[in-house]
């Protein structure tokens with residue numbers, strides 16, 4: 435079935451004011467480098483590791499939900515189930531969803547340029563599943579604005595939010611809108627997986643800064659986080675500025691307090707089944723029969739077990755946690 439036309443109206447920067455505009459412009463302007471050029475990134479080890487973590491998360495929690503799907507057998511090559519990738523960016527996880535043998539994929543992101551790149555990436559090759567893409571501010575607008583009702587008639591088995599959910603914690607209204615979009619079209623027993631910055635770790639680093647420090651920043655050559663205030667810590671809208679070499683150029687992000695997130699998610703029928711820091715995901719799965727060899731295949735480590743990350747990248751890796759929730 436034909437996809438809706440991509441948005442071709444004014445540039446997103448003019449549509450989105452304030453911090454959201456900064457975020458949208460940043461992601462829209464980042465070039466879509468091919469696989470070959472990606473290999474030359476100074477933080478390729480960290481990027482590979484992040485991809486491996488997402489693969490582990492998808493294999494452990496999304497595969498079973500897809501297998502149990504009632505929307506089975508509809509994919510071009512017999513895939514099962516339906517996934518929503520909210521904040522999908524340039525479609526970096528398309529291959530992972532192909533490997534998960536999903537039948538239908540829906541990708542939404544606020545950055546219209548990224549959505550066009552994701553769509554092109556998808557159409558560049560033959561795919562074992564169908565995909566629909568839409569530009570949407572998923573934290574201010576309902577999903578039904580982007581995807582026609584007929585497309586949403588059968589519920590999703592999985593909703594995935596990778597490295598993007600924290601932008602919703604700018605305000606309680608946005609966090610609620612995001613959770614409504616996650617939960618509204620997710621079936622009971624379906625799963626919600628994601629990766630977010632580790633608030634505990636970030637705030638511990640802030641607390642560890644000298645009491646008289648004027649510059650409230652910490653990090654290393656690979657990443658830098660700067661807070662604006664030491665004591666003002668609102669539950670929503672607790673802002674910091676984030677820099678990640680060759681990936682994120684100093685954009686505003688928001689602290690996601692885990693307990694607060696869990697409490698709010700429960701109002702939408704979403705309950706946590708997994709939460710782990712990235713370093714622990716590494717140690718927990720490095721000797722696993724499937725995920726250990728996958729680490730070599732994805733160039734996280736070489737065949738001698740030598741890590742592709744230097745110390746600074748390894749430290750940056752643990753800024754994040756991965757989670758899975760189940761809809762009940």
Ligand code: SAM
Nearest residue numbers: 461521522523526543544545571572573596598
């Ligand atoms: N999920 C992708 C991945 O793992 O490669 C992209 C992650 S990128 C770090 C963060 C993404 O969140 C960007 O593509 C950005 O445009 C998207 N984003 C930020 N705010 C958003 C919003 N309000 N609605 C939808 N997407 C949003």
